[in-house]
Amino acid sequence: MRTLSDTLMRMSAFREAGADIGTRAGSDGLTELGGFGGNPGALRALAYVPDDLRRNAPLVVVLHGCTQSAAEYDLGSGWSALAQAAGFGLLFPEQVRTNNFNLCFNWFEPGDTRRGKGEAASIRQMTEAMIVKHGMDRRRIFVTGLSAGGAMASVMLATYPDVFAAGAVIAGLPFGVASSVPEAFDAMRGHGGPDAAALATAIRKASPHKGPWPSVSVWHGSADHTVSASNGEAVVTQWRGVHGLDPDPSHTETVGSHTRRTWRDAEGRSLLEHNLLAGMGHGVPLKPDGSAGGGVSGAYMLDVGLASTRAIAANWGLIHETEAPLATQLSQAPGAIHLPPARKSTVKSALPKISAIGTVIEDALRKAGLMK
Numbered sequence: 001m002r003t004l005s006d007t008l009m010r011m012s013a014f015r016e017a018g019a020d021i022g023t024r025a026g027s028d029g030l031t032e033l034g035g036f037g038g039n040p041g042a043l044r045a046l047a048y049v050p051d052d053l054r055r056n057a058p059l060v061v062v063l064h065g066c067t068q069s070a071a072e073y074d075l076g077s078g079w080s081a082l083a084q085a086a087g088f089g090l091l092f093p094e095q096v097r098t099n100n101f102n103l104c105f106n107w108f109e110p111g112d113t114r115r116g117k118g119e120a121a122s123i124r125q126m127t128e129a130m131i132v133k134h135g136m137d138r139r140r141i142f143v144t145g146l147s148a149g150g151a152m153a154s155v156m157l158a159t160y161p162d163v164f165a166a167g168a169v170i171a172g173l174p175f176g177v178a179s180s181v182p183e184a185f186d187a188m189r190g191h192g193g194p195d196a197a198a199l200a201t202a203i204r205k206a207s208p209h210k211g212p213w214p215s216v217s218v219w220h221g222s223a224d225h226t227v228s229a230s231n232g233e234a235v236v237t238q239w240r241g242v243h244g245l246d247p248d249p250s251h252t253e254t255v256g257s258h259t260r261r262t263w264r265d266a267e268g269r270s271l272l273e274h275n276l277l278a279g280m281g282h283g284v285p286l287k288p289d290g291s292a293g294g295g296v297s298g299a300y301m302l303d304v305g306l307a308s309t310r311a312i313a314a315n316w317g318l319i320h321e322t323e324a325p326l327a328t329q330l331s332q333a334p335g336a337i338h339l340p341p342a343r344k345s346t347v348k349s350a351l352p353k354i355s356a357i358g359t360v361i362e363d364a365l366r367k368a369g370l371m372k
Contacts, residue, residue, distance in 0.1 A: 029048060029071075029074075029080055030046040030047065030048055030070060030071055030074065030080070030092060031046065031047050031048070031049070032044065032045065032046055032047075033045040033046065033047050033091070033126060033129060033130065033133075035129070036125050036126040036128070036129035037122075037125030037126070037128070037129065038121075038125070039122045039125060039126075040117065040118055040121050040122060041099070041112055041118040041119030041120070041121060041122035041123070042096065042098065042099060042122070043093050043094060043095060043096065043099070043119055043122045043123065043126075044070070044093070044094035044095075044096060045091065045092070045093060045094070045122075045126040045129075046070045046071075046091075046092040046094055047089065047090060047091050047092065047130060048074070048079070048080040048083055048084075048089070048090040048092070049089050049090075049134060050083055050084045050087055050088075050089070051084075052087065053087060053088075053089055053134060054087065055135040056135060056136070056137040057087060057088050057089055057134070057135075057136060057137060058088040058089070058136070058137055058140035058141070058142065058316070058318055059088065059089045059090070059091060059127070059130055059131065059134075059136040059137075059140070059141050059142070060079065060083070060088060060089070060090050060091070060142045060143070060144065060313075060316075060318070061090075061091045061092075061093065061123065061127055061141070061142065061143040061144070061153075061156070061164075062074065062077070062079050062090055062091070062092050062143075062144055062145065062149075063092075063093060063105060063123075063143070063144070063145030063146070063148075063149030063150070063152050063153055064092070064094065064095070064103075064145070064146065064149050065104075065145070065146040065147035065148055065149050065150075065171075065300055066100075066102045066103055066104035066147060066148045067102055067103055067299075068103065068146075068300070069094060069103070070092035070093075070094040071092075073092070073146065073149070074090075074092060075296055076284065076286070076295055076296050076297075076298050076299075076300070076301035077146075077284055077286070077295050077301065077309050078286070078292065078293045078294055078295040078296065078307075078309050078310075079293070079309055081292040081293060082292045082293035082309060082310065082313055082318075082319065084292070085292040085293075085319075086292075086313070086318055086319045088318050089130060089134055089136060091126060091127060091130050093105075093119075093122070093123045093126060099119070104147075104148035105119060105145075105148045105149055105151070105152035106118070106119055107148055107151035107152045107154070107155055107173070107178075107184075108151075108178040108179060108180065108181065108183065108184035108187075109179075110179050113155045113159070113175075113176075114159065114206075115159040115160065115206060115207050119152070120152075120155055120156060120159050120160070123152075123156055124156075124159075124160055124163065127141065127163065138163075139165060140165055140316075140317075141163055141164050141165060142164060142165060142166050142167060142168075142316055143156045143157065143164050143167045143168075144167060144168035144169075144170065144312060145168075145169070145170065145172065146170045146171055146172070146283070146284050146300065147170070147171050147172060147226070147227060147282065147300070148172075149170075149172070150169040150170045150171055150172020150173070150227075151169075151172040151173040151175075152172075153167050153168070153169050153172060154167075154169055154172055154173060154174055154175040154235060155175055157175070157203075157214050157216065158175035158176070158202070158203045158206040158207070159175075159206045159207055160207065161203075161207060161209045161213055161214050162207065162209045164214045165214060165215070165316075166214050166215040166216065166217070166315075166316055167214055167215075167216055167217070168216075168217040168218075168219065168308075168312045168315075169216065169217070169218050169219070169232075169235050170219040170220075170284055170308065171219065171220055171221065171224055171226070171227050171232075171282050171283065171284075172227065172231065172232075172235065173187055173188065173227060173231045173234070173235070174193075174199055174202075174231065174234045174235045174237075174238045175199075175202055175203055175206065175238065176194070176199070176202030176203075176206070177193050177194060177199075177231075177234070187231065188226065188227045188228065188231070189228055190228030190229075190230035190231060193234060196237050196238075196240075196241055197241065199234065199237055199238035199241060200238060200241025200242050202238070203238060203239075203242050204242065213239075213242050213243055213271075215269075215270060215271050215272065216235070216236075216239045216271075216272050216273075217272075217273050217275070217312060217315060218232045218235045218236055218272075218273065218274045218275065219232070219275045219277075219284075219285065219308055219312075220232030220274075220275070220276055220277070221276075221277050221279070221280025221281050221282065221283070221285070221302075222276055222277065222278045222279060222280065223278075223279050223280060223281050224280070224281055224282045225281065225282065226281075226282035227282060229276065232274065232276065233274070236261075236272060236274045239271075239272050240263060240272060243263070243265070243271045243272060245263040245265070245271065245272060246263070249261035249262055249263050249274075250262055250263055250264040251264070256305075257277055257278040257279055257280070257304070258275065258276070258277050258278075258306060259275070259276045259278070260273060260274070260275050260276075261273065261274045270315075273315070275308075275311075277304055277306065280302060280304050281302065282300060283299075283300035283301055283302040284300065284301050284302065284308055284309070285302055285304045285306045285307075285308040286301055286302060286303050286304065286306070286307060286308065286309070287303065287304075287305050287306055287307040287310075288303055289307075291307075291310075292310075293307055293309040293310035293313060293319075294307045294309075294310070295307065295309055
């Protein structure tokens with residue numbers, strides 16, 4: 001667990017770098033969000049808000065992988081291009097080198113992975129600030145991430161299941177499988193790990209929440225030599241236990257190298273899905289076809305002919321996918337999650353004046369117990 005002196009040192013270095021001095025726009029299209037609370041994890045917060053964002057729009061929290069910046073991950077994954085086209089907001093928590101030299105979120109560090117502590121608490125605070133500032137729909141808050149960001153998405157789903165409606169874990173790991181760097185490397189290689197009962201118990205003990213639980217989408221390549229594909233199976237096992245689902249999926253489909261298994265509840269609602277891409281390595285599956293959400297290929301951004309960003313957004317009801325045949329099958333498969341669609345509006349929201357936003361956010365954080 002991080003000590004108070006360590007936390008203060010990280011906060012000091014963070015402030016000296018000028019990373020929490022307010023809100024400013026960057027050349028990459030992301031805007032820095034400041035004043036979102038105590039920020040115990042000393043993370044940066046960047047946002048993307050479409051010009052015509054309506055009130056009660058959905059919000060997606062996007063977590064980058066190791067060695068990446070928020071802007072790099074956004075460019076590769078195509079999230080902001082899709083948000084601009086469909087009209088939903090994005091929050092990009094960003095790691096800093098004073099926390100982790102390789103810019104990995106500390107998904108294995110107990111002081112950063114507990115409700116109300118460290119990086120997990122910072123992400124929760126900045127999420128609340130986005131909700132208040134832009135009038136986001138609390139029923140439609142989502143989280144996704146790659147690798148260490150995927151593992152941190154698991155942390156957020158476990159520690160704040162009352163905040164997130166759903167999440168997508170890409171080449172990530174289950175919650176609670178490591179509490180040190182050596183254990184993290186063992187987990188990444190797929191060595192050992194808790195059994196099914198312990199995995200589910202870890203989530204149930206991570207917060208006072210008793211349900212309903214977020215739906216979870218898992219994406220992994222079978223040839224991933226950085227984070228073993230067994231971790232994707234473990235994420236499925238963990239959430240299958242939490243949701244009380246049968247070992248066998250409700251529906252299985254295979255299209256080319258892609259296999260998708262879906263678990264549904266008694267009412268037919270999709271609660272869990274596992275997407276395995278045969279032969280794919282470590283990264284985000286993309287289809288860089290120039291369309292919104294198709295992405296741009298590069299390091300850890302893999303052109304495999306499947307736009308996972310669009311498929312995830314369609315699964316969450318943020319868009320209606322009608323372009324690529326495979327993605328269409330993904331979004332229209334029995335049990336696919338369809339929340340109210342995101343519709344653009346020409347009516348501007350009645351939000352607080354800029355001068356009052358800081359006060360409104362602080363009041364909301366205090367009411368939520370996120371700021372003293």
